[in-house]
Amino acid sequence: MFDWIRSIIFKKKLRQQDRVSMLAAFRKKYVHFKILLDSNSQLLNIISDIEEKLRGVTPFGLTYVRSQSVRILFYTGRMIRSFEGMTGKNCTELHAVLDNIYTFFKHEDELPPAPVSDEITLPYSRIDKNLERSVGGKNANLAEIRNHVHLPVPAGFAITTLAFRRFIDSRALVDNIRKIKEKLDIISPENILQVSQSIETMLLSADVPEDIVVEIRKAIGDLALETGQSETCMKVALRSSAVGEDSEFSFAGQYLSVINVPCTHIISEYKRVVASLFSERAITYRQHMGIPFEEAAMSVACIEMVQSDVSGIMYSCHPFLRTKEQVIIHAIWGLGSYIADGIVSPDIYVLNRSTPPALVEKSISNKPIYLAPDEAGYLVENAVEENLRLAPCLSDAQAIQLAEYALQIESHFGQAQDIEWAINPHGKIIILQSRPLHQTTLLTDGPSQLKEAIPGYELLVESGSIACQGVGCGPAHIVKSEADLLNFPDHGVLVAPRSYPQYVLVMGKAQAIVTDSGSLTGHMASLSREFNVPALLNTRIATSRIQPGELITVDALSGRVYRGRVTELLDETFGNPDMSRKTPVYNILRRRADWIIPLNLVDPKSVNFQAINCKTVHDIMRFLHERSYTEIFSISDQASDHLNATVRLNAPLMLDLYIIDLGGGIHQQASGYNTITVDQIHSPPFLALLRGMMRKEFQNSEPRPVDLGGFFSVMTRQLVSPPNLDTERFGDKSYAIISNKYVNFSSRVGYHYSILDAYCGKTATKNYVNFQFKGGAADDIRRHRRARSIQRILEHLGFIVATTGDRVTARYAKDDTVVIEDKLDYIGRLLMYSRQMDMLMKTEESVVNLADQFLEGNYMLDRQRNQAQAC
Amino acid sequence: MAAYRILVVDDEQDFLETLVNRLIKRKFKAVGALSGEEALSKMKTGLFDAVILDVKMPGGMDGIEALREMKKIQPSAEVLLLTGHGSIETSIEGVKLGAFDYLLKPVRLEELLEKLSLAFEKKDLQVD
Numbered sequence: 001m002f003d004w005i006r007s008i009i010f011k012k013k014l015r016q017q018d019r020v021s022m023l024a025a026f027r028k029k030y031v032h033f034k035i036l037l038d039s040n041s042q043l044l045n046i047i048s049d050i051e052e053k054l055r056g057v058t059p060f061g062l063t064y065v066r067s068q069s070v071r072i073l074f075y076t077g078r079m080i081r082s083f084e085g086m087t088g089k090n091c092t093e094l095h096a097v098l099d100n101i102y103t104f105f106k107h108e109d110e111l112p113p114a115p116v117s118d119e120i121t122l123p124y125s126r127i128d129k130n131l132e133r134s135v136g137g138k139n140a141n142l143a144e145i146r147n148h149v150h151l152p153v154p155a156g157f158a159i160t161t162l163a164f165r166r167f168i169d170s171r172a173l174v175d176n177i178r179k180i181k182e183k184l185d186i187i188s189p190e191n192i193l194q195v196s197q198s199i200e201t202m203l204l205s206a207d208v209p210e211d212i213v214v215e216i217r218k219a220i221g222d223l224a225l226e227t228g229q230s231e232t233c234m235k236v237a238l239r240s241s242a243v244g245e246d247s248e249f250s251f252a253g254q255y256l257s258v259i260n261v262p263c264t265h266i267i268s269e270y271k272r273v274v275a276s277l278f279s280e281r282a283i284t285y286r287q288h289m290g291i292p293f294e295e296a297a298m299s300v301a302c303i304e305m306v307q308s309d310v311s312g313i314m315y316s317c318h319p320f321l322r323t324k325e326q327v328i329i330h331a332i333w334g335l336g337s338y339i340a341d342g343i344v345s346p347d348i349y350v351l352n353r354s355t356p357p358a359l360v361e362k363s364i365s366n367k368p369i370y371l372a373p374d375e376a377g378y379l380v381e382n383a384v385e386e387n388l389r390l391a392p393c394l395s396d397a398q399a400i401q402l403a404e405y406a407l408q409i410e411s412h413f414g415q416a417q418d419i420e421w422a423i424n425p426h427g428k429i430i431i432l433q434s435r436p437l438h439q440t441t442l443l444t445d446g447p448s449q450l451k452e453a454i455p456g457y458e459l460l461v462e463s464g465s466i467a468c469q470g471v472g473c474g475p476a477h478i479v480k481s482e483a484d485l486l487n488f489p490d491h492g493v494l495v496a497p498r499s500y501p502q503y504v505l506v507m508g509k510a511q512a513i514v515t516d517s518g519s520l521t522g523h524m525a526s527l528s529r530e531f532n533v534p535a536l537l538n539t540r541i542a543t544s545r546i547q548p549g550e551l552i553t554v555d556a557l558s559g560r561v562y563r564g565r566v567t568e569l570l571d572e573t574f575g576n577p578d579m580s581r582k583t584p585v586y587n588i589l590r591r592r593a594d595w596i597i598p599l600n601l602v603d604p605k606s607v608n609f610q611a612i613n614c615k616t617v618h619d620i621m622r623f624l625h626e627r628s629y630t631e632i633f634s635i636s637d638q639a640s641d642h643l644n645a646t647v648r649l650n651a652p653l654m655l656d657l658y659i660i661d662l663g664g665g666i667h668q669q670a671s672g673y674n675t676i677t678v679d680q681i682h683s684p685p686f687l688a689l690l691r692g693m694m695r696k697e698f699q700n701s702e703p704r705p706v707d708l709g710g711f712f713s714v715m716t717r718q719l720v721s722p723p724n725l726d727t728e729r730f731g732d733k734s735y736a737i738i739s740n741k742y743v744n745f746s747s748r749v750g751y752h753y754s755i756l757d758a759y760c761g762k763t764a765t766k767n768y769v770n771f772q773f774k775g776g777a778a779d780d781i782r783r784h785r786r787a788r789s790i791q792r793i794l795e796h797l798g799f800i801v802a803t804t805g806d807r808v809t810a811r812y813a814k815d816d817t818v819v820i821e822d823k824l825d826y827i828g829r830l831l832m833y834s835r836q837m838d839m840l841m842k843t844e845e846s847v848v849n850l851a852d853q854f855l856e857g858n859y860m861l862d863r864q865r866n867q868a869q870a871c
Numbered sequence: 872m873a874a875y876r877i878l879v880v881d882d883e884q885d886f887l888e889t890l891v892n893r894l895i896k897r898k899f900k901a902v903g904a905l906s907g908e909e910a911l912s913k914m915k916t917g918l919f920d921a922v923i924l925d926v927k928m929p930g931g932m933d934g935i936e937a938l939r940e941m942k943k944i945q946p947s948a949e950v951l952l953l954t955g956h957g958s959i960e961t962s963i964e965g966v967k968l969g970a971f972d973y974l975l976k977p978v979r980l981e982e983l984l985e986k987l988s989l990a991f992e993k994k995d996l997q998v999d
Binding site: 038078081 | 957958959960961962963965966967969970971972973975985988989992993
């Protein structure tokens with residue numbers, strides 16, 4: 001009898017030991033699984049970002065491509081390693097695929113670099129576009145026009161990037177710059193002003209090495225000889241020509257150019273131009289465009305001063321109206337900077353692109369002032385003679401000749417151009433600068449001036465020049481000085497008397513820009529297109545009609561500004577994004593993306609769903625993601641049939657939910673059951689989540705309301721899109737991995753998936769909630785709206801949220817147990833509420849409406865369904 | 872709970888001091904090393920939960936070589952590579968040698984802390 005009892009106790013102990021060791025083994029595998037999921041998440045973010053870049057709306061540089069390649073290879077490699085850690089087996093086939101991808105990337109990286117000159121200065125006669133790395137974009141383009149298009153440009157030379165490198169190397173400046181910058185990057189990247197001032201002060205107080213000074217002086221002597229002037233009388237313009245400037249990144253107005261410089265001041269002015277590489281605006285611009293400090297290098301154009309009776313800017317075609325075959329010319333009296341800075345409204349000439357071009361439109365402005373150089377080396381503002389103020393700056397013949405030049409230059413460079421020009425006192429046209437014209441997405445066929453204003457809203461502004469198309473809404477922030485930019489609110493609308501390029505400092509957060517003056521061809525207008533911020537200029541009355549802080553909607557499609565939020569406009573569905581920006585860097589990303597993004601392994605049930613059939617990063621991710629879930633659950637299923645490590649949750653959830661307990665997540669008395677109820681769960685964070693999911697409002701609510709438009713959108717997406725991660729997972733199991741302080745919940749509800757990972761113990765600093773949400777079955781617009789609605793909810797709940805496309809990632813951390821449990825309760829509610837919410841996202845308004853309904857505690861979507869059906 | 876121990880390795884003294892001080896302010900036990908050699912010497916005498924390691928350190932042992940040696944001395948220390956000069960070669964090599972993460976400068980402190988937090992979660996799950 002005792003032996004029998006002893007045997008029973010012994011067997012029970014053995015079972016307990018087995019279970020403990022099995023769970024310990026499982027925990028180790030789970031660590032790898034968790035890292036695998038993190039790698040998967042990192043890769044999804046990178047892929048979303050690359051997809052966004054490939055839409056062609058946001059410019060990017062080679063550094064972006066390289067850094068994303070580095071991250072892609074690392075996280076893919078780490079994902080494979082994690083899976084190997086889980087299974088104990090080598091994934092030879094997957095390593096081979098990754099090696100292929102690596103080899104392709106490496107081959108492209110090893111392409112021979114562009115030639116670099118070893119000279120301090122180079123005359124324009126010896127420069128072409130291949131020397132861009134030595135002379136910067138502005139010099140290279142101007143020399144190309146001189147030497148290959150054979151149009152008149154000012155005589156001049158480039159002070160090369162070698163001079164810049166030598167300057168900053170010679171005084172250990174580069175190390176100091178890097179130190180200042182890295183120190184502040186890690187502390188407070190927002191503190192750009194401090195970085196900028198420290199670096200600029202350092203550069204301005206350093207001496208330029210003597211041999212560089214000698215070389216520059218020698219080149220000045222040559223220039224004086226070429227132009228037939230004496231060095232003492234000659235004045236020059238020193239213009240920034242940074243590497244990358246005037247390429248796919250315009251850097252419009254971000255760097256310094258100084259004109260009318262006497263030869264005695266050249267070295268000190270050279271330092272000022274170089275220092276502008278680190279101006280607050282330039283650093284902001286580079287940060288926004290993802291260009292690292294190491295790639296920044298400044299060449300300077302030193303060109304003869306052109307006496308300009310008339311100056312201007314011309315575009316070889318319209319920046320967003322592709323259907324209009326037009327050359328646009330803006331002209332003013334005197335020097336051209338008053339156009340670029342939006343100070344004088346220019347005369348506008350529009351010509352068709354025929355041979356020869358024909359003038360189709362001419363609009364003459366009042367030009368009361370002009371800027372001119374004086375003998376002392378200063379620039380002076382003068383009054384325009386009364387009889388010339390309303391007189392055209394250009395004869396029709398000059399306008400036609402300018403348009404011919406614009407078309408010749410465009411033809412040479414193979415893309416639309418943004419050109420600065422001047423006419424000297426002898427009537428000769430001189431090209432001062434040419435760069436690619438940044439063209440934005442075509443949203444409509446043009447400023448729909450004829451379109452009726454939206455009824456029911458007060459019109460504040462009824463006309464203006466559209467610089468960047470789009471619609472933006474937010475509180476008005478009046479900017480009358482640079483100081484006003486410091487407290488610019490997130491999502492504000494910038495309203496200003498003039499259009500200055502300094503606004504670049506806040507373009508990342510501005511919803512729209514409205515100004516009293518300014519023109520399509522100004523620097524600020526170029527920047528608004530690069531940042532894709534809707535901009536309406538030259539309204540004349542914006543600052544007098546718009547009150548600080550009031551909510552306004554800027555319609556930069558028809559040229560109007562309304563008081564309040566005009567949902568009808570914000571709801572407007574825009575056309576296809578611009579895919580025409582096929583720069584060399586774009587093409588490199590496009591080629592790499594072919595190794596990253598396509599998904600070939602689409603059906604986990606197919607016999608082809610094997611490692612050997614993986615071809616891309618996405619395939620590897622898909623394969624490992626699927627197999628890792630299978631692995632983590634099958635390990636426990638096989639090893640623990642009699643230990644019951646995997647249990648099914650019996651709860652009114654409409655989910656097929658399986659649980660693995662890492663320890664202390666399920667009550668001991670339920671140990672050994674195949675199915676458990678909610679009462680038998682002991683994991684507080686999981687219980688908090690379930691509490692939210694099981695609220696009575698979510699019971700008996702299947703299926704979710706679907707309006708016909710939404711349903712059609714779902715069907716369309718499935719018909720036109722290949723099966724993907726989201727759609728094929730419909731109906732799969734959901735899993736929770738829990739402990740007494742931890743929950744990892746992966747669910748696939750409907751066509752979307754979400755992953756929740758939370759730790760909730762007594763130590764507040766260790767507690768966190770990470771939440772990810774992606775997918776849906778509706779079209780892009782509705783899924784993106786749902787993502788933004790979820791973002792709104794989570795932000796309101798105190799989460800830090802990032803949204804890219806239809807993907808939302810959110811984090812809340814370091815708070816007390818009771819707060820974390822409350823957040824989990826809300827996430828539970830949100831998981832249920834969000835099911836097929838995308839289909840109800842019929843209008844832009846629903847982003848806010850559905851979020852507000854949730855936040856007000858109204859979780860029943862029937863009302864929204866009825867509204868949607870009524871639409 | 873004892874504070875996590877972090878070793879920061881970077882040849883830029885200013886950067887190193889700044890980062891170590893920031894981590895100490897966040898209640899970590901952080902120490903710095905100006906070279907791979909100094910880092911290995913510190914790892915022989917003290918245990919670390921994580922190492923933040925610069926990849927490019929001219930004039931001495933580079934980050935990848937240091938990583939290789941670190942994994943021999945303390946295989947359980949999680950190494951996060953941090954560099955302003957990322958390359959696909961070091962990316963592939965780093966992952967093969969068991970680096971936990973590969974971060975590109977500039978990196979925000981908050982982002983770095985999130986990565987460290989995941990590294991520590993991994994360690995905690997292994998020992999709980």
